[in-house]
Amino acid sequence: MRLLRDLNLKRVYESNDPNVNPLRDFYVPALAASITYDRLTFSFTSGALRAAALGIAGFIENGGLMRLIAAPRLQPSDHETLLNTATQEIDRSKLEAFVVAQVRGVKQLASEIDKRYVEALGWMIQEGKLDIRLAIPKRLDTHSDEGGIFHTKLGILTDAAGNSVSFSGSINETYGGWNNNIERFKVYRSWDASQKSDIEFDRTTFNNYWNNPSGHGIQFVEFSDAAVDEFTRNTSQPNLGHLKALEMQEEPGVAASQVARNYQITAVQEWRRNKSRGILSMATGSGKTFTATLAIDEVLSDSKPTFVVCLVPNASIGTQWTTQFERIGITVKDLSDTSNWKRALQRAALDTEMGVYRSVAVVSVMNRAGSAFFLEQIARLKERGIRTALIADEAHRFGAKKVRKALSDDYDLRLGLSATPVRYFDDEGTSFLLEYFNGSVFEFSILDALSWQPPQGQTPILAQFEYHPLFVQLDEEELEEYLRLTQKIVYLMQEATADAKPGVAEELFRLQLTRARIKKTAQNKITVLQRELSKKANLTHTIIYCADKRQMAQAFEVLHELGITAAPFTQEQGTKPEARYGGLSEREETLRLFRIGDIQVLVAMTLLDEGVDIPEARTGIILASSGNVREFVQRTGRLIRWHPNKTKAQIFDILVAPDVLVRQRENHTISKTEASLIESELERMEYYGEGALNQLELQRITGQIRNEIRVYGDKELRS
Numbered sequence: 001m002r003l004l005r006d007l008n009l010k011r012v013y014e015s016n017d018p019n020v021n022p023l024r025d026f027y028v029p030a031l032a033a034s035i036t037y038d039r040l041t042f043s044f045t046s047g048a049l050r051a052a053a054l055g056i057a058g059f060i061e062n063g064g065l066m067r068l069i070a071a072p073r074l075q076p077s078d079h080e081t082l083l084n085t086a087t088q089e090i091d092r093s094k095l096e097a098f099v100v101a102q103v104r105g106v107k108q109l110a111s112e113i114d115k116r117y118v119e120a121l122g123w124m125i126q127e128g129k130l131d132i133r134l135a136i137p138k139r140l141d142t143h144s145d146e147g148g149i150f151h152t153k154l155g156i157l158t159d160a161a162g163n164s165v166s167f168s169g170s171i172n173e174t175y176g177g178w179n180n181n182i183e184r185f186k187v188y189r190s191w192d193a194s195q196k197s198d199i200e201f202d203r204t205t206f207n208n209y210w211n212n213p214s215g216h217g218i219q220f221v222e223f224s225d226a227a228v229d230e231f232t233r234n235t236s237q238p239n240l241g242h243l244k245a246l247e248m249q250e251e252p253g254v255a256a257s258q259v260a261r262n263y264q265i266t267a268v269q270e271w272r273r274n275k276s277r278g279i280l281s282m283a284t285g286s287g288k289t290f291t292a293t294l295a296i297d298e299v300l301s302d303s304k305p306t307f308v309v310c311l312v313p314n315a316s317i318g319t320q321w322t323t324q325f326e327r328i329g330i331t332v333k334d335l336s337d338t339s340n341w342k343r344a345l346q347r348a349a350l351d352t353e354m355g356v357y358r359s360v361a362v363v364s365v366m367n368r369a370g371s372a373f374f375l376e377q378i379a380r381l382k383e384r385g386i387r388t389a390l391i392a393d394e395a396h397r398f399g400a401k402k403v404r405k406a407l408s409d410d411y412d413l414r415l416g417l418s419a420t421p422v423r424y425f426d427d428e429g430t431s432f433l434l435e436y437f438n439g440s441v442f443e444f445s446i447l448d449a450l451s452w453q454p455p456q457g458q459t460p461i462l463a464q465f466e467y468h469p470l471f472v473q474l475d476e477e478e479l480e481e482y483l484r485l486t487q488k489i490v491y492l493m494q495e496a497t498a499d500a501k502p503g504v505a506e507e508l509f510r511l512q513l514t515r516a517r518i519k520k521t522a523q524n525k526i527t528v529l530q531r532e533l534s535k536k537a538n539l540t541h542t543i544i545y546c547a548d549k550r551q552m553a554q555a556f557e558v559l560h561e562l563g564i565t566a567a568p569f570t571q572e573q574g575t576k577p578e579a580r581y582g583g584l585s586e587r588e589e590t591l592r593l594f595r596i597g598d599i600q601v602l603v604a605m606t607l608l609d610e611g612v613d614i615p616e617a618r619t620g621i622i623l624a625s626s627g628n629v630r631e632f633v634q635r636t637g638r639l640i641r642w643h644p645n646k647t648k649a650q651i652f653d654i655l656v657a658p659d660v661l662v663r664q665r666e667n668h669t670i671s672k673t674e675a676s677l678i679e680s681e682l683e684r685m686e687y688y689g690e691g692a693l694n695q696l697e698l699q700r701i702t703g704q705i706r707n708e709i710r711v712y713g714d715k716e717l718r719s
Contacts, residue, residue: 002033004033012185034157035158069206070135134221136218137217153169154167264286274438278439282442290324309364313393322334336365345362393417399433462640469701478523533558543619552568573587622651636688656681
């Protein structure tokens with residue numbers, strides 16, 4: 001368990017500072033590190049309980065005890081109801097019904113997400129882990145709040161080692177207070193001798209209110225048995241895994257009222273102008289999911305029954321789509337992580353056909369959508385006059401022949417999403433996609449995202465980054481094989497031009513991939529990895545991209561030798577909740593530990609390329625470098641997503657090139673093949689370095705290398 005001293009706490013938090021988020025930076029981690037929490041606040045609403053419960057999973061795990069003094073908002077009618085007209089004081093006989101009504105109102109106001117927090121607090125009340133007392137002025141004016149309201153706001157948190165922090169200022173215990181308002185509060189730490197007296201003052205203040213409310217002009221309305229019953233009805237021990245998952249999924253500031261960015265609106269307009277068909281080519285982090293739901297929401301405005309199918313690469317991404325669909329109010333059925341998907345799909349289709357739902361969105365993994373059963377359901381709906389719509393997430397994948405069947409002609413509306421729809425070494429697959437979706441209708445690149453200026457109240461899309469190419473050479477065996485494959489590729493390209501024989505294109509494609517693999521898995525890359533990692537003190541939030549399991553194993557050997565905490569992120573990890581992970585899946589638990597820094601490095605192949613949102617990641621080391629533009633766009637987008645605690649990202653790209661790039665040698669000449677290899681890496685550097693903070697330095701390096709090629713090139717090359 002982390003302690004309060006382990007947290008990087010600021011002395012003062014001001015929410016109008018763009019680099020500060022009080023909820024995420026202070027409140028949630030501090031609560032999760034504590035075993036007691038005493039709080040004086042003003043509001044008692046569902047939002048207040050939601051704010052109190054963010055971070056509650058860790059607090060419950062710690063066996064935490066919470067004491068909360070809050071004031072309900074009293075309307076003039078409440079004054080009339082509670083007031084004893086003879087004494088102008090509160091009639092305590094009326095309080096029980098009032099408190100029960102307050103609790104019932106809180107539960108009714110809570111959204112579906114809030115309910116899980118409220119139920120967790122209900123369980124804490126039931127188990128004696130939470131004591132809530134409502135503070136009401138002893139005397140009430142019948143027409144205003146001039147009689148006085150409880151308005152003191154402070155909090156004291158203590159961890160298992162006895163360390164404490166207190167905070168005081170303008171902030172209320174509401175979700176808006178922690179997340180939306182312009183607030184300022186100070187934080188005091190018990191381990192700082194100069195601040196101990198401030199903490200003791202705050203602790204004494206709380207205890208005085210708790211033990212002697214009348215001395216401060218208030219009276220407590222304690223929860224009666226009826227109020228407790230109302231609060232704890234139908235509650236059970238909370239699923240901590242679900243609460244942790246909500247904490248990870250919810251980005252402060254992103255809610256049902258999320259404001260569309262100007263380019264997202266333009267993207268929807270272009271798609272609609274193209275008869276509601278087309279591919280949106282948008283950089284990772286620019287909000288493709290939200291943009292797609294905006295488009296669907298606009299389609300549904302005509303009230304015509306619609307069956308939306310959203311196809312995703314894996315179940316983890318499906319969960320994110322489900323959340324986004326719920327935010328626009330459409331009924332959603334997530335089939336992506338259920339074995340009984342056929343029955344669920346058939347039931348959703350039938351309910352839409354029978355009018356149970358005006359519209360429904362079904363989320364499914366893509367490999368099921370090309371099955372005969374799935375396609376039959378879509379065809380039946382179209383025959384019955386139900387409008388059908390397809391959203392293809394990571395649309396470039398659907399260019400592969402084995403998954404094209406999912407792209408049925410029975411879909412009336414078609415929306416493809418991809419960082420880039422161009423398929424690597426597959427012009428035919430790219431053409432198929434563009435034809436099916438009726439073209440790419442909108443593009444928003446990494447450069448567009450980096451230069452986009454957010455309006456007031458919105459956050460940037462991407463963080464600035466530096467791109468650092470690191471050069472290695474092939475060993476003799478690797479270079480010999482590279483040259484051999486190149487000769488075969490040149491021969492086949494000439495043969496394919498002269499006479500298009502069956503199988504030539506397939507063999508050429510295979511050889512190109514095999515040659516590219518030599519560059520990806522070059523043994524010298526591991527030496528450079530060890531060198532670079534050994535330079536970095538306090539390494540954290542780092543991703544290493546590998547080509548295969550063998551390279552992953554080599555990377556783990558280096559990490560282990562250096563004492564760096566690392567974990568794999570692969571397809572083999574479980575996606576179903578497990579008790580040993582607190583109700584999270586193995587994959588979700590891995591990401592959670594990475595986000596909070598307990599895992600310093602994630603080692604992955606391709607699974608982190610698509611859909612997984614980890615804006616905390618700030619350093620990337622790419623071992624599996626290739627000329628695949630989409631791969632780089634996805635990986636870079638993963639690393640440079642904006643986060644309030646990230647000033648810039650660092651990308652280290654380990655490239656293969658002949659020895660001339662490492663050191664100059666006398667009497668060395670470069671062959672055409674070597675020059676071609678160098679040039680391909682230079683082009684990669686130039687493309688990937690576009691928009692980098694160190695772009696001018698990269699241009700200087702590429703110019704120097706091209707000059708070396710001319711100096712050391714053979715006669716044939718120079719001519």
